[in-house]
Amino acid sequence: MPTLLEPLIFADGTQLPRILPGPMEGVTAGAWLKILTGHRWVDAWWTPFLRISTGVPRRSRLAAWLQPYLATGLPVIAQIMGEDTARLAETARRLHELGAVAVDLNCACPSPVVVRNHAGGERLRHPEWIAKTLQAMKQSVGGAPVGVKLRIGYESPEEFSSCIASAVCEAKPDFVTVHFRTVQERYEPVSNGLERLASARTALPKLVVIGSGDLFTPQDAMAMHEYCGVDAVAPARGMLANPRLLVDITKFFRGEAPRNFTIQEKNQLLGEFVMYAPRHFQLQMAANLLGKNSPEFNAFLRK
Ligand SMILES: Cc1cc2nc3c(=O)[nH]c(=O)nc-3n(C[C@H](O)[C@H](O)[C@H](O)COP(=O)(O)O)c2cc1C
Known part of the structure; x- marks a missing residue:
């Protein structure tokens, strides 16, 4: 199992760290980007979702949306979400041309408004759509890494091995992020998150799996890596309590004690x-x- 200290290297040569900031709509923007980049507390940025609904956004709009992330000088993963395969694929192409090193499809967001509009986590009910859309995005970006963000199921974690995993394996995305809760569980406590993630890892052989869910401390990241065999981790809410969390995780994996925040x-x-x-x-x-x-x-x- 590779250590989390080495970069992920994709087929086109793109490199990304294995300790990534999980995207957070309403947080990963403006001041957050400026301050955490300034302290070198992150090595890459992952945008929150951009919703693609009525049409493909114009290049100028996409450029303006990407600008604060690209301005950090760090590699940027751009995340999109929607229901229309062709529009998503074309948006992915434009975002890659504008400078995003990778594009990620959100099939995880549990917000009731998003789900009602057949986007985000609702897409987990249509695994064949996920496969088709990932394939279209891959063709569209010409070799750049394409990823997908999943929850473990819509209603039940059993959906993962019964139908979601095979569709994802068929599409062969370059990376798959799995948050161990179902869409219906939203952010409820889950007692067997690591067991769920370990079975998801097993159900996605040969794919790069990024683990997500309740990563609040370096010890949580180590436990997830060792127990589930994930290739990378993407803490989110833990960074709100400790914006230096990714550095602390890196130090912990190096065997150094994290420093107290005075x-x-x-x-x-x-x-x-x-x-x-x-x-x-x-x-x-x-x-x-x-x-x-x-x-x-x-x-x-x-x-
Ligand atoms: C305020 C907030 C906004 C989020 N926005 C996104 C998003 O835009 N895209 C996404 O893939 N995940 C989003 N997430 C989910 C997180 O990236 C992560 O998967 C989830 O919070 C579980 O990880 P955690 O327990 O370490 O927070 C969001 C989470 C929070 C708390």
């Missing part, structure tokens, strides 16, 4: 969010970093 460092970081982020996000980060009931958070509120 209160001075937290306040300095919050100062950067005050400078660059909207007020609601400043408050969210202050609550995450300081603790909602702490005297430090109360002091932050009074500033």
